[in-house]
Amino acid sequence: MTPFLKTPIEYLKGVGPQRAELLRSEIGVATYEDLLYYFPFRYVDRSQFHKISDLPFLESSAQIKGRIVQVLDAGAGRGKKLIAKFQDETGVIDLVWFQGAKWIKSQLKIGEEYQLYGRAKLYGSAWHVPHPELILISEITQHSGLQPIYSTTEKLSSKGLHSRGIEKLTAQLIKLISAKIPESLPEQLLQSKHLIAKEKALFLVHKPLDFAQVQQARNRLKFEELLLLQLELLLRKHIGMQKQKGFIFSEVGDAFNIFYNEYLPFPLTGAQKRVLKEIRQDVLHGKHMNRLIQGDVGSGKTLVALLTMLMAAGNGYQAALIAPTEILANQHYETIASLLEGLPISIRLLTGSVKKKQRIEIHESLENGSLNFLIGTHALMEETVRFSNLGLVVIDEQHRFGVAQRAKMRAKNSTEPHILVMTATPIPRTLAMTFYGDLDVSVIDELPPGRKPVTTVHRYESHRLRVFGFIKEEVQKGRQVYVVYPLIQESETLDFNNLMSGFEAISRAFPLPDYKISMVHGKLKPEEKDFEMQRFVKGETQIMVATTVIEVGVNVPNASVMIIESAERFGLSQLHQLRGRVGRGAEQSFCILMTGDKLSKDSLKRLETMVSTNDGFEIAEVDLQLRGPGDIMGTQQSGALNLKIADLAKDGELVSEAREEARRILTVDPSLNANEHGMLRIMLSEVLRNKPDWGKIA
Ligand code: ADP
Numbered sequence: 082m083t084p085f086l087k088t089p090i091e092y093l094k095g096v097g098p099q100r101a102e103l104l105r106s107e108i109g110v111a112t113y114e115d116l117l118y119y120f121p122f123r124y125v126d127r128s129q130f131h132k133i134s135d136l137p138f139l140e141s142s143a144q145i146k147g148r149i150v151q152v153l154d155a156g157a158g159r160g161k162k163l164i165a166k167f168q169d170e171t172g173v174i175d176l177v178w179f180q181g182a183k184w185i186k187s188q189l190k191i192g193e194e195y196q197l198y199g200r201a202k203l204y205g206s207a208w209h210v211p212h213p214e215l216i217l218i219s220e221i222t223q224h225s226g227l228q229p230i231y232s233t234t235e236k237l238s239s240k241g242l243h244s245r246g247i248e249k250l251t252a253q254l255i256k257l258i259s260a261k262i263p264e265s266l267p268e269q270l271l272q273s274k275h276l277i278a279k280e281k282a283l284f285l286v287h288k289p290l291d292f293a294q295v296q297q298a299r300n301r302l303k304f305e306e307l308l309l310l311q312l313e314l315l316l317r318k319h320i321g322m323q324k325q326k327g328f329i330f331s332e333v334g335d336a337f338n339i340f341y342n343e344y345l346p347f348p349l350t351g352a353q354k355r356v357l358k359e360i361r362q363d364v365l366h367g368k369h370m371n372r373l374i375q376g377d378v379g380s381g382k383t384l385v386a387l388l389t390m391l392m393a394a395g396n397g398y399q400a401a402l403i404a405p406t407e408i409l410a411n412q413h414y415e416t417i418a419s420l421l422e423g424l425p426i427s428i429r430l431l432t433g434s435v436k437k438k439q440r441i442e443i444h445e446s447l448e449n450g451s452l453n454f455l456i457g458t459h460a461l462m463e464e465t466v467r468f469s470n471l472g473l474v475v476i477d478e479q480h481r482f483g484v485a486q487r488a489k490m491r492a493k494n495s496t497e498p499h500i501l502v503m504t505a506t507p508i509p510r511t512l513a514m515t516f517y518g519d520l521d522v523s524v525i526d527e528l529p530p531g532r533k534p535v536t537t538v539h540r541y542e543s544h545r546l547r548v549f550g551f552i553k554e555e556v557q558k559g560r561q562v563y564v565v566y567p568l569i570q571e572s573e574t575l576d577f578n579n580l581m582s583g584f585e586a587i588s589r590a591f592p593l594p595d596y597k598i599s600m601v602h603g604k605l606k607p608e609e610k611d612f613e614m615q616r617f618v619k620g621e622t623q624i625m626v627a628t629t630v631i632e633v634g635v636n637v638p639n640a641s642v643m644i645i646e647s648a649e650r651f652g653l654s655q656l657h658q659l660r661g662r663v664g665r666g667a668e669q670s671f672c673i674l675m676t677g678d679k680l681s682k683d684s685l686k687r688l689e690t691m692v693s694t695n696d697g698f699e700i701a702e703v704d705l706q707l708r709g710p711g712d713i714m715g716t717q718q719s720g721a722l723n724l725k726i727a728d729l730a731k732d733g734e735l736v737s738e739a740r741e742e743a744r745r746i747l748t749v750d751p752s753l754n755a756n757e758h759g760m761l762r763i764m765l766s767e768v769l770r771n772k773p774d775w776g777k778i779a
């Protein structure tokens with residue numbers, strides 16, 4: 082990079098050593114470059130103002146000029162809050178802070194004119210504006226154009242570096258950048274994508290005249306950021322492919338063929354066949370397979386995994402299958418053992434509750450190579466578990482496994498075993514492309530024939546009697562019913578009590594001997610859990626009351642009703658997972674989302690989405706909009722991306738464009754040796770130096 086950009090921030094006029102230290106420790110700004118890339122999160126257009134009387138009718142946030150006339154503390158204990166009465170010529174409204182009240186109170190200046198920015202919310206019967214942004218009118222810049230608003234911290238503000246203070250610094254800095262910011266994108270690309278020059282973008286993002294300029298600047302900067310990221314991912318993938326050789330499964334093998342021709346209970350779906358072919362291509366050519374199978378709940382991923390495991394066995398390799406919970410590992414074990422009955426394949430189950438004697442047996446048969454398949458939980462990753470020739474690892478429901486754990490399994494052989502990851506939580510394409518940049522992705526986008534889509538409805542507490550009536554009808558028809566309660570760590574005891582009182586209410590409404598009820602929750606011992614689960618699986622009980630322990634994988638085709646209690650407290654992907662527990666048999670199935678009356682906008686959106694679609698990918702898209710990529714992928718991974726301006730949730734289109742462009746560039750110039758790619762090469766090598774471990778993600 083140019084020395085100019087690396088200039089320590091303390092040399093900028095108005096900074097000095099003390100502020101420099103604060104800028105570094107508070108917001109990570111140490112150089113000119115860092116400050117240039119510290120972007121405003123919003124812009125104020127001083128020509129547009131609303132009135133307090135407009136507030137209840139505005140869809141989006143409002144900007145109002147007014148004065149604070151009174152400040153008071155209200156509420157007590159956890160409900161403590163700070164209220165400020167804010168007045169303009171059309172009325173008065175309450176501004177409310179639930180956090181940071183003490184500091185905010187010390188900052189508010191009664192009687193002075195402020196510009197307020199925020200969104201009105203109905204609270205009881207009164208409108209108020211929670212946690213508004215307030216800027217003293219006297220501190221608003223007097224230049225034309227939009228005013229940038231920067232995020233700041235308490236400490237920075239106390240040293241004069243509130244948004245306005247930061248704005249003054251960036252204004253200083255952008256005066257200096259003329260002819261100092263080399264262009265990083267090839268001229269032709271700028272033209273074809275209608276992107277403005279980098280220097281201009283960095284100037285305008287801090288000092289735009291209007292929103293069109295903001296858009297231009299941000300678009301250019303986002304594109305560059307995403308292009309670099311995609312180049313990085315593609316390069317890593319490419320390097321990984323060259324370095325890692327995988328085992329070759331030179332033939333499909335007898336185990337596979339016999340099973341496929343004589344044992345398979347039903348024909349594969351077209352999608353299952355297609356994915357198998359993709360897998361076959363990976364393992365046939367000495368490539369190290371690192372493949373993700375995305376498929377909605379019930380799409381038949383297990384069978385694809387099993388066929389791949391048989392391929393490994395037929396070529397003389399062992400295979401392991403790891404599930405996230407003991408119940409699920411059990412179920413996989415039983416399904417697979419019964420499917421393989423009669424075939425000369427030895428298979429064992431290893432979980433935390435396997436007794437020592439059996440464990441030793443398993444270890445021995447693994448090490449002497451007489452065991453073909455090992456199915457289990459995390460227990461399987463322990464160091465004492467050694468294989469004689471592990472050729473394939475299948476990981477089910479990958480969301481629950483961390484990056485480090487996957488790496489552990491890969492390390493169990495000197496040649497890394499092939500890895501097949503299965504997930505029932507579809508990930509939007511743009512995210513998959515980014516987070517799994519070095520994984521190949523297969524999609525099973527077809528359900529086995531004859532499935533009827535689950536009918537989903539939303540019901541309030543007041544409908545409970547009717548819902549119970551419906552359960553009775555279904556049970557009388559011979560069906561089984563799940564009733565699921567939330568269990569969230571922070572309020573574990575409370576949730577547990579809810580589960581228990583729910584169980585009591587259900588026991589009263591559905592008395593013995595006509596009805597038999599199972600209950601499964603996290604406080605049971607594994608054996609007890611398993612026992613209860615098995616009773617339901619065998620049809621000895623008709624109603625299963627449970628927490629989300631039943632969420633993943635469980636397969637009871639006769640269960641046709643899923644009641645989700647306090648459904649507003651579940652995330653979308655969890656709701657979708659739970660719904661996937663029904664609709665597995667031939668009967669019409671139902672999912673009933675029970676909620677209280679008070680629902681937030683996001684909760685409503687989630688419930689509406691569930692009612693309107695059964696498509697996991699569509700649901701994943703909505704989930705991404707509501708939660709953002711960090712929450713979906715885990716902050717650790719999204720942190721590794723370190724995006725400053727692009728947003729994977731909102732910039733899907735740009736992600737695809739950048740991906741395409743990165744591919745094009747690497748096809749014509751794989752080592753970025755061309756002159757026009759010189760800056761990209763320099764920037765990339767800097768990125769790669771700073772994030773050495775990134776390659777092992779996924
Ligand atoms: P998931 O993708 O959720 O793991 P499973 O592998 O558990 O789905 O499959 C769900 C159900 O569908 C199982 O009962 C399985 O036996 C059945 N199944 C899988 N593939 C097919 C197929 N091609 N035709 C009919 N049923 C199938």
Ligand code: MG
Pocket residue numbers: 382383477634
């Ligand atoms: Mg499954």
